Amino acid sequence: MKPINTQRRRLMQAAAATGLAATGGSALAQVFEFKPHQRYPDPAVQILDPSFAKYRIYSSTVEQVASGMRWAEGPVYFPEGGYLLWSDIPNNRIMKYSERDGSVSVFRANANYANGNARDRQGRLVTCEHSVTRRVTRTERDGSITVLADSFEGKRLNAPNDIVVKSDDSVWFTDPLFGINGEWEGSRAKPEQAGTNVYRIAADGRISAVITDLVNPNGLAFSPDEKHLYVVEWKPTPNRSIWRYDVGADGVSLSNKTKLIDATDQGALDGFRVDRDGNLWCGWGSNGALAAEPVQMNGRAVYPLKGQPEDLDGVRVFSPQGKPLAHIRLPERCANLCFGGPKNNRLYMASSHSIYALYVEAHGAT
Numbered sequence: 001m002k003p004i005n006t007q008r009r010r011l012m013q014a015a016a017a018t019g020l021a022a023t024g025g026s027a028l029a030q031v032f033e034f035k036p037h038q039r040y041p042d043p044a045v046q047i048l049d050p051s052f053a054k055y056r057i058y059s060s061t062v063e064q065v066a067s068g069m070r071w072a073e074g075p076v077y078f079p080e081g082g083y084l085l086w087s088d089i090p091n092n093r094i095m096k097y098s099e100r101d102g103s104v105s106v107f108r109a110n111a112n113y114a115n116g117n118a119r120d121r122q123g124r125l126v127t128c129e130h131s132v133t134r135r136v137t138r139t140e141r142d143g144s145i146t147v148l149a150d151s152f153e154g155k156r157l158n159a160p161n162d163i164v165v166k167s168d169d170s171v172w173f174t175d176p177l178f179g180i181n182g183e184w185e186g187s188r189a190k191p192e193q194a195g196t197n198v199y200r201i202a203a204d205g206r207i208s209a210v211i212t213d214l215v216n217p218n219g220l221a222f223s224p225d226e227k228h229l230y231v232v233e234w235k236p237t238p239n240r241s242i243w244r245y246d247v248g249a250d251g252v253s254l255s256n257k258t259k260l261i262d263a264t265d266q267g268a269l270d271g272f273r274v275d276r277d278g279n280l281w282c283g284w285g286s287n288g289a290l291a292a293e294p295v296q297m298n299g300r301a302v303y304p305l306k307g308q309p310e311d312l313d314g315v316r317v318f319s320p321q322g323k324p325l326a327h328i329r330l331p332e333r334c335a336n337l338c339f340g341g342p343k344n345n346r347l348y349m350a351s352s353h354s355i356y357a358l359y360v361e362a363h364g365a366t
Helices: 006-018 050-055
Strands: 045-047 063-067 072-078 083-088 093-098 104-109 114-119 125-129 135-139 145-149 163-165 171-174 198-201 207-211 217-222 228-233 241-247 254-262 272-274 280-284 295-297 300-302 314-318 324-329 336-340 346-351 354-359
Touching (some): 045 050, 050 324, 063 093, 072 125, 072 354, 083 346, 114 163, 114 171, 125 163, 145 171, 145 198, 163 217, 171 217, 217 272, 254 280, 272 336, 314 346
Antiparallel strands (some): 045 324, 063 354, 072 083, 083 093, 093 104, 125 135, 135 145, 163 171, 171 198, 198 207, 217 228, 228 241, 241 254, 272 280, 280 314, 295 300, 314 324, 346 354
16 A cells, blocks of 8 residues: 555644544545755745845745645734644635644634634734625634624625734725635625725724725735835736835825736736835736637647746745746745744745745745
């Protein structure tokens, strides 16, 4: 009998510990086999501009720390406990990886199709419940759930997607349609909002729509000094983009909308984070667009994807001016990422079925 690999064994042990084994292991989905590069420096880290070399650790390689998800999203790191949380949206659960013992477990089942997660300034989990409940919640230290937002102007939110907490304790989140467009990430439903907005929840609980002219806004983040807000627009014309806004002295008003990054190579911009130097580390992969003409495959006319998806999967790093600096190649499309580890210099990448990690000489801005 072929020996089971270490990663799969660890995941099966986690399944048994959390009751998933009772389902016959089906909730684990696909466990993706991964073989890290043996050579230093890791050829998976592709330097596109020499200025990125200072962020590469010569003797660090991409590692796979978990696998078995159906769509990994929304990673967030908790330094007090030394663990990472992330969403597995189609499986309707939030997962946990412990740096202390390497275990993978279910943090929360029946998670209302949680998508984006963040840690607030008091160390509490804030979550975008992407479908069914369609709300933003905070997990208190005693485990109870506080609803921060579930409607705007008397109408239900669409499908809260990604989230960030500002230094003034305000919570900013995007509200596209993805979670109610179909049955994969929740349940299909009709939108009640007239548009797909970016919202701000003030420290006193008041909710305001701060951006109303983007089509399905997705990932968002602030610059280290919080003078700029960056937002991914999922469906502009024709490519996914990151828009930059100036944040006013009041910490609320936005102005000077500027396109900073345009994914012209069929890249699927999604979630991203900003480091202390202001660089943008972006989840990347194929956007699924089809080529204009079919190709012959086994006697059939097949429309392939544009570009080379296997060359797009990973993380693309940009300077604060939008210049490409590096590409971290992964065997799966990366949807979102965060910085973590004891020194805030371990990049965790939520990538389709798996979570990958890479130590770098950059540190998360928050």
